[in-house]
Amino acid sequence: MGKPYIGIPREKIPWFPEVDAEKCIGCGECLETCPNGVFILNEESKTVEVSNPSNCVVLCDKCAGFCKVEAISFPDKEETKRLIRSLLREKDGHERKTGV
Numbered sequence: 301m302g303k304p305y306i307g308i309p310r311e312k313i314p315w316f317p318e319v320d321a322e323k324c325i326g327c328g329e330c331l332e333t334c335p336n337g338v339f340i341l342n343e344e345s346k347t348v349e350v351s352n353p354s355n356c357v358v359l360c361d362k363c364a365g366f367c368k369v370e371a372i373s374f375p376d377k378e379e380t381k382r383l384i385r386s387l388l389r390e391k392d393g394h395e396r397k398t399g400v
């Protein structure tokens with residue numbers, strides 16, 4: 301379980317990379333780029349997999365830019381921002397009602 305993002309439980313925000321195993325050439329650039337242990341190298345297939353999705357920093361997409369074969373993708377950023385805004389409104393409403 302990742303750290304909450306501005307008070308929202310991390311697992312409610314579906315923001316993390318996906319790796320296309322067909323495209324991945326196992327170069328390891330993403331592993332080196334990300335300081336958060338999101339990826340792991342599958343020694344058998346020699347491709348990188350996402351092992352800790354909730355460690356990904358919400359709205360970061362840095363690693364995708366380092367992948368020469370464009371194997372890394374993310375959800376739509378604007379849609380994710382809209383979801384975050386709606387989760388925040390929900391949280392604020394709940395806090396006003398319950399005082400917590």
Ligand code: SF4
Nearest residue numbers: 324325327328330367
């Ligand atoms: S940077 Fe791209 S090709 Fe290289 S290991 Fe990561 S996903 Fe695979």
Ligand code: SF4
Nearest residue numbers: 334356357360361363
């Ligand atoms: S987007 Fe950022 S935090 Fe997430 S996996 Fe890539 S480099 Fe790591």
